[in-house]
Amino acid sequence: RKYNVAILGATGAVGQEFLQLIAERNFPFQNLKLLASERSAGRKIDFLGKEYTVEEATADSFKGVEIALFAGGAASKTFAPAAVKHGAVVIDNSSAFRMDPEVPLVVPEVNPEAIRNHKGIIANPNCSTIIMVMALKPIHDAVRIKRVVVSTYQAVSGAGKEAIDELSDQVKAVAANEPVEARILPSASLPAHYQIAFNLLPQVDVFMDDGYSKEELKMVQETQKILDDPAIAVTATTVRVPVFRSHSESVNLELSGPLAANEAKKLLAAFPGIVVEDDPSRQVYPMPLTTSGRNEVFVGRIREDNTVSHGLNMWVVGDQIRKGAALNALQIAEYMIEHNLI
Ligand code: 2RA
Numbered sequence: 277r278k279y280n281v282a283i284l285g286a287t288g289a290v291g292q293e294f295l296q297l298i299a300e301r302n303f304p305f306q307n308l309k310l311l312a313s314e315r316s317a318g319r320k321i322d323f324l325g326k327e328y329t330v331e332e333a334t335a336d337s338f339k340g341v342e343i344a345l346f347a348g349g350a351a352s353k354t355f356a357p358a359a360v361k362h363g364a365v366v367i368d369n370s371s372a373f374r375m376d377p378e379v380p381l382v383v384p385e386v387n388p389e390a391i392r393n394h395k396g397i398i399a400n401p402n403c404s405t406i407i408m409v410m411a412l413k414p415i416h417d418a419v420r421i422k423r424v425v426v427s428t429y430q431a432v433s434g435a436g437k438e439a440i441d442e443l444s445d446q447v448k449a450v451a452a453n454e455p456v457e458a459r460i461l462p463s464a465s466l467p468a469h470y471q472i473a474f475n476l477l478p479q480v481d482v483f484m485d486d487g488y489s490k491e492e493l494k495m496v497q498e499t500q501k502i503l504d505d506p507a508i509a510v511t512a513t514t515v516r517v518p519v520f521r522s523h524s525e526s527v528n529l530e531l532s533g534p535l536a537a538n539e540a541k542k543l544l545a546a547f548p549g550i551v552v553e554d555d556p557s558r559q560v561y562p563m564p565l566t567t568s569g570r571n572e573v574f575v576g577r578i579r580e581d582n583t584v585s586h587g588l589n590m591w592v593v594g595d596q597i598r599k600g601a602a603l604n605a606l607q608i609a610e611y612m613i614e615h616n617l618i
Contacts, residue, residue, distance in 0.1 A: 278306035279618065280340050282364070284333055284355060285347025286310035287319055289437045290369055293602035294345050295323055303606060304613065311337050313351065338362040342618060343609050346370060348601070360396030365618055367398050367605045371490075374399040374498060381501050384607045385549045386413045390502075391608065391617060398608055403600025404428050404480075404491065404514060405498040407523050410573040410599070411592045414547040415529065415540055416503055419586070423509040423530040426495060430480055430514060431564065431596050432472060433521040435461055439472075443518055446473035462516055477516040489514060522564035523600060524593045531586040537579050540588055544575050549599070554578050562593035570595055571603055 281303075285291045291312070298305060310321060310330045317332035331337060333351060335358035338344060344364040346352045352370035359366045373379040380390035381399045383406050391398060401409070408426055415421060432439040442460045449456045450473055458469040462479040470477055480491035495512040517524075545552040553562045554576040562574030573594040581587025594600055612618045 278304045279342045279613070280307045280309075281305040281343045281345065282309040282311055282338060282341040282359075283345045283347065284311045284351055285349060285369075286321065286330055287312045287316040288347050288349075289433055289440065289597055290347040290601045293597045294347065294606065295321070297598070297602055297606050299324055301606065301610070303610070305343075307340070309337060309341060338364050343367070345602075345605055345609070356397050364396075365394070365398070365609075365612065366396060367400060367608050369400040369601050369605055371402065371494065372399075373397050374401065374494075375501065381498060382608050383409055383413075383502055383604060384611045385410060385547065387502050387504065388611055390504075391612060391615075394617075398612075400601065400605045400608070401498045401502060402491070402494040403434055403596045404430060404512075404523055404525065405495050405502070406600050406604050407573055407592055407594035407596075408495065408525055408527060409499055409502050410547070410549055410594070411527060411544060411575050411590060412499070412503065412529075414543040414550070415531070415535065415588070416505070416508075418539075418543050419535045420505075420532040421508055421529050422532050424499065424511070425528040426510070426512045427526045428480070428491075428495075428512065428514045429517040429519070429524040429526075429564075430491075431519045431521045431523055432461065432516065433596050434480065434523065434600075435463065435516070438464070440520055443472050443520065446471055447518075450474065472516060472518050474518060476518075478513065480514040480516055488512075519564045520568065521595055521597050522567045522593055523596045524562075524564055524591065527590050527592055528581060529588040529590075530584050531588060534586055535588060537588065540590070541578050544578070544590075549573060550575055552576065552578070561591060564593060567593045568595050569598070571598055573599055 311333040338359040348369035561576035577591035
């Protein structure tokens with residue numbers, strides 16, 4: 277059967293990817309409502325041969341809606357309760373409800389069973405967490421992971437369309453020897469903004485009192501919730517890099533027992549949604565330019581780390597807008613339809 281779907285944040289990078297994916301995957305929608313802030317209301321969007329007018333989101337927008345895809349941002353907190361009250365299932369890409377014990381935090385290939393406990397809202401994890409836990413899960417199931425040390429190389433798309441435009445504009449300005457403007461990164465709400473073109477910013481989101489950023493905290497807490505293992509030690513350094521739309525992550529693991537690199541490679545290759553690209557002798561490894569626009573998470577540079585007992589290193593890359601946000605959320609909806617959970 278087909279479902280009445282609403283997309284909140286329809287005009288942003290993730291909202292646009294929802295539309296792209298709904299078309300690509302033939303997602304069974306009956307009616308489609310495109311919702312956004314007042315600023316974007318009124319915009320016309322052509323989709324599958326029909327013209328849609330973006331509406332300003334209100335509590336009543338969700339009347340009759342069965343599946344509400346929230347692209348993220350502050351609007352989620354405002355509208356999720358109203359959408360649930362109208363009987364919709366909300367799949368929310370914002371961080372608002374991720375750590376709420378009543379709200380499942382789900383990567384469908386990793387912990388689909390958690391979806392059954394939903395009370396109307398299912399939270400989509402942070403993009404850098406989704407990409408990492410896809411690679412952790414097959415290993416963790418075989419040999420429990422004791423500790424994760426991750427450094428991320430995050431695409432500007434994580435900070436939205438404006439950040440994508442900012443990188444592009446800065447590269448052009450540098451090439452033309454013109455002044456470079458920095459207004460968005462590391463985050464529009466912060467007092468200081470820095471050039472990202474030909475630079476690296478060791479800040480994603482705001483810093484907390486302990487010197488870690490909220491992004492780094494998310495990777496710790498969300499990983500423990502998704503793997504249902506509060507004892508797994510995770511430490512993260514998240515960095516913004518001048519790449520458009522794929523996040524890359526250097527992941528170091530300390531396992532509770534032996535696992536040869538070749539064994540790890542087999543486990544990863546067998547995991548749904550993972551592609552192993554790992555042949556140093558032929559210079560084969562994942563890169564953001566080759567993973568962007570793809571649905572899978574790509575893993576390479578898989579090798580033992582003998583500086584600790586049972587150590588393993590790997591390089592994990594995935595499209596931040598797809599598997600990191602819109603695709604993962606849509607896969608949750610697909611799973612719910614397939615298992616009669618909507
Ligand atoms: C970022 N993970 O990359 C955060 C939110 N998408 O900015």
